[in-house]
Amino acid sequence: MKQTDLWKSASKAQWDKGMTMIKIENLHASVDGKKILKGINLEIGAGEIHAIMGPNGSGKSTLSNIIAGRDGYEVTAGSITYKGKDLLDMEPEERAWEGVFLAFQYPVEIPGVNNTYMLKAGVNAKRKHQGEQELDAIDFMQLVKAKAKLVELDQSFLSRGVNEGFSGGEKKRNEIFQMAVLEPSLALLDETDSGLDIDALRIVANGVNHLRREDRSIIMVTHYQRLLDYIEPDFVHVLADGQILKSGDKSLALELESRGYDWVKEEEADRIKAA
Amino acid sequence: MSVLTPDHKMKLPGGPALQTLRQQAAGAYARTGLPGKRDEDWKYTDISRMTAALGESWWLTSETSTATDTNNLATIDAVDGYKMIFMDGRFEAQQSNLPSGVQLLPLSELLAKDDSKSAHCLFKLDESAPLFNGLLAANSALATDGLCACIGDGVQLDKPLYVVHVGNNTAHTLNGLMLGKGAKATLIEHFIGTDSDTAALSNIATYLRLAENSALTHYRLQLESDKQFHIGRVEVKQARDSRYTLHAVELGSALSRADIVVDLAETGASCALNGLFVASGRQHIDHHTRIDHNAPHCRSRENYRTVLDGRSHAVFNGKIVVAEGAIKTDSAQSNGNLLLSKNAEIDTKPELEIYNDDVKCAHGVTVGQLDKNQLFYLKSRGLSEEEARQLLTFAFADEILVAMDIKAVRSFIEKEAFAKLPNMSDLEGMLT
Ligand SMILES: Nc1ncnc2c1ncn2[C@@H]1O[C@H](COP(=O)(O)OP(=O)(O)O)[C@@H](O)[C@H]1O
Ligand SMILES: [Mg+2]
Numbered sequence: 001m002k003q004t005d006l007w008k009s010a011s012k013a014q015w016d017k018g019m020t021m022i023k024i025e026n027l028h029a030s031v032d033g034k035k036i037l038k039g040i041n042l043e044i045g046a047g048e049i050h051a052i053m054g055p056n057g058s059g060k061s062t063l064s065n066i067i068a069g070r071d072g073y074e075v076t077a078g079s080i081t082y083k084g085k086d087l088l089d090m091e092p093e094e095r096a097w098e099g100v101f102l103a104f105q106y107p108v109e110i111p112g113v114n115n116t117y118m119l120k121a122g123v124n125a126k127r128k129h130q131g132e133q134e135l136d137a138i139d140f141m142q143l144v145k146a147k148a149k150l151v152e153l154d155q156s157f158l159s160r161g162v163n164e165g166f167s168g169g170e171k172k173r174n175e176i177f178q179m180a181v182l183e184p185s186l187a188l189l190d191e192t193d194s195g196l197d198i199d200a201l202r203i204v205a206n207g208v209n210h211l212r213r214e215d216r217s218i219i220m221v222t223h224y225q226r227l228l229d230y231i232e233p234d235f236v237h238v239l240a241d242g243q244i245l246k247s248g249d250k251s252l253a254l255e256l257e258s259r260g261y262d263w264v265k266e267e268e269a270d271r272i273k274a275a
Numbered sequence: 276m277s278v279l280t281p282d283h284k285m286k287l288p289g290g291p292a293l294q295t296l297r298q299q300a301a302g303a304y305a306r307t308g309l310p311g312k313r314d315e316d317w318k319y320t321d322i323s324r325m326t327a328a329l330g331e332s333w334w335l336t337s338e339t340s341t342a343t344d345t346n347n348l349a350t351i352d353a354v355d356g357y358k359m360i361f362m363d364g365r366f367e368a369q370q371s372n373l374p375s376g377v378q379l380l381p382l383s384e385l386l387a388k389d390d391s392k393s394a395h396c397l398f399k400l401d402e403s404a405p406l407f408n409g410l411l412a413a414n415s416a417l418a419t420d421g422l423c424a425c426i427g428d429g430v431q432l433d434k435p436l437y438v439v440h441v442g443n444n445t446a447h448t449l450n451g452l453m454l455g456k457g458a459k460a461t462l463i464e465h466f467i468g469t470d471s472d473t474a475a476l477s478n479i480a481t482y483l484r485l486a487e488n489s490a491l492t493h494y495r496l497q498l499e500s501d502k503q504f505h506i507g508r509v510e511v512k513q514a515r516d517s518r519y520t521l522h523a524v525e526l527g528s529a530l531s532r533a534d535i536v537v538d539l540a541e542t543g544a545s546c547a548l549n550g551l552f553v554a555s556g557r558q559h560i561d562h563h564t565r566i567d568h569n570a571p572h573c574r575s576r577e578n579y580r581t582v583l584d585g586r587s588h589a590v591f592n593g594k595i596v597v598a599e600g601a602i603k604t605d606s607a608q609s610n611g612n613l614l615l616s617k618n619a620e621i622d623t624k625p626e627l628e629i630y631n632d633d634v635k636c637a638h639g640v641t642v643g644q645l646d647k648n649q650l651f652y653l654k655s656r657g658l659s660e661e662e663a664r665q666l667l668t669f670a671f672a673d674e675i676l677v678a679m680d681i682k683a684v685r686s687f688i689e690k691e692a693f694a695k696l697p698n699m700s701d702l703e704g705m706l707t
Contacts, residue, residue, distance in 0.1 A: 068655050069651075069654075069655070070651050070655075071651075091654070091660070092651060092654040092655050093654045093655075093657055093658060093659050093660070093663075095655075096654070096655055096656060096657035097657055101655075102655055104652070107652070108646075108648045108649050108652050110649050110652065110653070110667070110670065111670065112669070112670025112671065112673040112674075113649075113653070113666055113667065113669075113670045117666075118653060118656060118658070118666070119656065121656075121657070121658050121662060121666070122653075122656035122657035122658055123657070125657040125658060125659065125662070126657045161670075162652070178656065182656065182657070
């Protein structure tokens with residue numbers, strides 16, 4: 001059997017705990033000739049939650065955007081393998097059909113495009129891709145209403161334009177609502193916690209916890225340890241200056257909270273000197 | 276060639292008095308000729324494209340008109356209205372069921388039976404009228420048929436007048452609609468083509484008179500074939516407190532030009548002009564609108580949206596003239612343009628002439644492309660590039676579409692203009 005055929009049969013199976021969901025190897029990327037990612041290595045197993053922390057401008061959103069397929073980034077070296085397939089080879093919509101979901105740091109407003117309308121088109125495109133029957137309006141509305149409850153999103157948001165006139169917190173909640181509807185295998189939450197007050201944070205975290213599954217992996221990009229009190233990660237990584245400098249368990253997040261990022265950078269500098 | 280010589284095939288209805296009016300119009304054409312690039316109002320629209328396709332005697336009806344299957348026309352079947360069909364500019368009586376309590380006749384019949392000359396006013400040209408041109412003169416000289424309707428005082432028409440013009444041959448059509456005091460009506464003019472390969476011209480003039488406190492909603496839907504040329508003029512005269520709403524949709528034809536001329540003649544009259552162009556290929560669409568605020572306390576609203584793909588070219592010129600005595604004028608104009616291709620072109624120009632200080636006049640123009648961030652957002656949710664583009668384009672046109680109060684017309688236009696959208700109509704009514 002050829003390598004690709006092997007993967008084809010594998011992709012039919014559930015992506016269960018212990019299997020690799022996504023593997024990023026030596027990823028280098030630049031924007032307008034400026035190097036931003038400088039050799040990222042990261043492997044995430046099915047069912048795992050990884051937190052990526054790091055100072056502003058370190059490349060966290062760049063990494064999320066490259067995984068989701070936004071253009072404007074030049075990958076100069078390295079690879080991303082998702083469910084055994086070359087992710088960088090796929091269009092953004094194909095990635096969505098294959099189960100990649102990005103909760104945007106800054107969700108864009110799309111006046112005139114109805115929130116539910118967009119989701120129905122997305123869900124049915126995905127189902128079609130997977131050879132499943134498309135949902136009709138009645139089934140879809142049932143699904144959507146149930147998911148809206150999960151993130152305590154008022155039903156009135158369903159009939160509004162995508163993020164149109166939403167407050168910062170409402171936009172973030174809408175992202176998690178969409179995640180719930182689209183049921184991704186790999187969810188990237190880019191600073192979903194920033195701009196949320198404590199009640200909204202609890203609601204959003206609650207929603208995410210409900211969406212934890214053995215066959216679903218989550219990457220949480222955040223500045224703050226606070227989110228990790230609600231959603232417990234399996235691993236924590238420090239991304240600084242385009243590289244993952246340190247990885248550990250959730251105690252690393254606590255250490256970062258009290259000591260900041262500089263000591264990680266210094267450690268890395270010392271390591272390089274010693275080498 | 277500047278002499279309009281109707282051939283023997285063009286039977287021009289009307290008695291001697293009318294023939295005199297026709298000759299006067301032909302004379303006006305001989306003096307004016309076709310509009311050219313020298314005319315400021317035709318700077319961006321090259322009518323030689325039409326004469327190149329139709330020949331020197333562009334006004335003539337072709338000898339070999341292909342028969343059209345009238346049962347197979349792309350009409351809006353869901354519209355519940357009084358339907359009338361004009362085929363190649365001639366009324367097909369058996370197609371239509373006319374309302375009672377309203378005077379309504381095809382022009383040809385009216386001219387044949389009427390000695391009182393009530394339709395003659397439609398043929399009288401005012402060469403000093405805004406945007407007057409030779410094509411309008413040719414229309415008066417050669418018009419064979421059209422719709423003549425009179426909605427009496429206080430009559431509220433229960434269903435829209437749905438007038439279908441099938442243009443697979445050159446036709447000059449003249450329509451007149453009068454609304455009496457307090458009358459209320461909806462007129463749908465639907466221009467459709469057939470898949471005939473011959474180039475043809477639809478030269479259509481529509482005169483609308485709104486008496487005191489009457490209200491007219493006017494749909495003007497141009498979906499002719501890409502071999503056709505469409506020249507239109509809508510002239511509206513509004514009395515005290517009358518209300519006119521236009522929904523102008525331009526989807527078809529190779530070249531389409533419409534002049535919309537509104538005279539807010541008396542206190543308290545108001546008009547709203549909504550326009551939507553969706554063009555691609557080498558289509559050329561041009562609307563010149565002219566609103567005259569000639570009395571105090573009148574209100575005008577204008578909102579045009581154009582969506583241009585391929586090498587299409589659109590022109591929008593919105594002129595508003597506020598007369599000296601027209602105090603408390605309230606006018607707003609907005610024109611948004613979406614260019615889907617870098618070869619598409621828009622020439623847009625608001626023109627305001629204001630002769631008193633006590634007015635509110637707002638206007639704004641935008642020209643842009645689809646937003647990359649919005650496109651990526653939709654694709655990241657699983658919409659294909661094509662679906663995402665269509666959805667955003669649709670959203671851009673949404674303001675004009677939602678203003679259409681007849682649902683059957685609106686869904687028809689949505690389908691015609693945005694064919695590639697995933698089916699979503701089943702969600703309707705489920706969202707509150
Ligand atoms: N489109 C872009 N054009 C130019 N520079 C960019 C662009 N996107 C990101 N950058 C730069 O890349 C670096 C990393 O940005 P980003 O990934 O947003 O960081 P983070 O999310 O960690 O705060 C920053 O220096 C930022 O200015
Ligand atoms: Mg960021």
